[in-house]
Amino acid sequence: MNQHLQSVLHPAGWDAAVISQFAWVLFGAGALILAAVMALLFLSLRRRERPARALLWIGGGGIAFPVVVLTALLGWSTWRSAQLAPQTSRDALTISVTAKMWWWEVRYHDPATGRDIVTANEIHIPTGRAVYLGLNSADVIHSLWVPALAGKRDMVPGRVTGLNLRADKPGIYRGQCAEFCGAQHAKMALHVVAHLPQDFDAWLARQAQPALAADNTILERGRSAFLEQRCQACHTIRGVAEGARLGPDLTHVGSRMHIGAGVLRTHRENLSGWIADPQASKPGVFMPGSPDLDRATLDALATYLEHLK
Ligand code: CUA
Numbered sequence: 001m002n003q004h005l006q007s008v009l010h011p012a013g014w015d016a017a018v019i020s021q022f023a024w025v026l027f028g029a030g031a032l033i034l035a036a037v038m039a040l041l042f043l044s045l046r047r048r049e050r051p052a053r054a055l056l057w058i059g060g061g062g063i064a065f066p067v068v069v070l071t072a073l074l075g076w077s078t079w080r081s082a083q084l085a086p087q088t089s090r091d092a093l094t095i096s097v098t099a100k101m102w103w104w105e106v107r108y109h110d111p112a113t114g115r116d117i118v119t120a121n122e123i124h125i126p127t128g129r130a131v132y133l134g135l136n137s138a139d140v141i142h143s144l145w146v147p148a149l150a151g152k153r154d155m156v157p158g159r160v161t162g163l164n165l166r167a168d169k170p171g172i173y174r175g176q177c178a179e180f181c182g183a184q185h186a187k188m189a190l191h192v193v194a195h196l197p198q199d200f201d202a203w204l205a206r207q208a209q210p211a212l213a214a215d216n217t218i219l220e221r222g223r224s225a226f227l228e229q230r231c232q233a234c235h236t237i238r239g240v241a242e243g244a245r246l247g248p249d250l251t252h253v254g255s256r257m258h259i260g261a262g263v264l265r266t267h268r269e270n271l272s273g274w275i276a277d278p279q280a281s282k283p284g285v286f287m288p289g290s291p292d293l294d295r296a297t298l299d300a301l302a303t304y305l306e307h308l309k
Pocket of ligand 1: 084099102141142176178179180181182184185186188
């Protein structure tokens with residue numbers, strides 16, 4: 001799938017296009033004015049005598065010009081801001097996102113069963129449809145920002161905020177926590193994955209399924225290791241061990257692009273390295289390491305998790 005730049009200047013949604021226009025107009029106006037002021041400064045330094053009508057220059061350049069320019073920019077930006085999409089959950093697909101130190105829990109409501117479908121660090125959405133993200137935080141203030149799609153919105157403990165997203169084209173849009181939230185703020189990435197509507201429906205139906213069965217000896221060994229190591233104290237695997245919400249839901253962890261909120265690609269070696277010593281990739285992360293786990297068990301556990309597509 002097409003991977004888009006994490007950039008305000010490469011918008012791929014309605015709000016992002018408005019915001020990117022702000023950036024260009026403000027930068028352009030600022031650059032023009034800076035160039036004009038520098039040119040005037042250069043001219044004034046070259047001449048010795050006091051210019052004629054100095055008061056007119058001061059009054060015109062120092063008062064009238066900024067008043068006119070700033071009023072015009074204020075009027076234009078107020079008019080343009082009013083064209084940003086209304087922040088409402090009405091007629092939108094609602095997804096709730098909870099920020100945690102330092103990852104994102106993503107919940108969908110399954111209309112078929114009434115249950116929640118939980119995933120992490122990836123927000124899958126259909127294209128061409130308004131999506132409303134209900135945002136909150138489990139610990140400190142975070143901020144969700146996917147610059148190619150929309151503005152940023154703070155996520156405040158004890159309060160639900162909201163952000164509307166809309167992607168015009170399928171693709172992967174990288175985002176980032178935009179509010180300093182502790183040691184691993186920088187490694188708190190997320191990806192919005194926009195699918196054509198029918199592909200989105202298929203994705204959601206797959207995610208609604210319980211975890212794939214462990215149907216061979218290695219997978220069975222990995223599944224047992226998960227339980228013996230008490231991974232279920234923090235992680236849920238639907239159909240195996242449920243209820244824990246401290247760490248990401250792993251029911252379909254193998255289907256996700258990354259582990260550790262954008263830190264490592266999801267494949268077997270990265271999974272076993274992460275389980276043995278997560279601090280090596282993300283110092284300060286709350287997941288404890290398993291330095292004493294033997295190689296074969298670690299490999300089986302990683303194979304089992306990778307298999308959970
Ligand atoms: Cu979460 Cu910065």
